[in-house]
Amino acid sequence: MNTNNNILQNEDDFKKNLTSEQYQVLRQKGTEAPFSGKLIHPDKDGFYRCAACGNALFSASAKFESGTGWPSFDDALPGAVKNIEDNSHDMSRVETVCAKCNSHLGHLFEDGPTKTGKRYCMNSVCFEDFEDSN
Numbered sequence: 001m002n003t004n005n006n007i008l009q010n011e012d013d014f015k016k017n018l019t020s021e022q023y024q025v026l027r028q029k030g031t032e033a034p035f036s037g038k039l040i041h042p043d044k045d046g047f048y049r050c051a052a053c054g055n056a057l058f059s060a061s062a063k064f065e066s067g068t069g070w071p072s073f074d075d076a077l078p079g080a081v082k083n084i085e086d087n088s089h090d091m092s093r094v095e096t097v098c099a100k101c102n103s104h105l106g107h108l109f110e111d112g113p114t115k116t117g118k119r120y121c122m123n124s125v126c127f128e129d130f131e132d133s134n
């Protein structure tokens, strides 16, 4: 797991530092099956971080239970992610990527239940797992 602040540039580095499932989602824009994700935990400061580069993406306080089977957040940390128009699969969606390493994280929907109105529907494999690290 990469925890330093260097920007990873090279696909070989991503491959080396990520599991094959993480690589498929983060770098090849895959989607994990709903309800397949393991429990994810925020780090000690309460942030969910990019599994590819360690960038803090979401605050634990923004997480809510959406019932979709994917971890969902009603807002991202300022400047942490980029939202890009995604017209793949004949759908008009907004793709969310890490602002630091451009890795795919999931999609942003405008039907969130909280006052932000946003629902960041993320893949759990895109987050570092702090339960297993020290």
Ligand SMILES: [Zn+2]
Pocket (backbone or CB within 6 Å): 050, 051, 052, 053, 054, 055, 098, 099, 100, 101, 102, 103
């Ligand atoms: Zn990243």
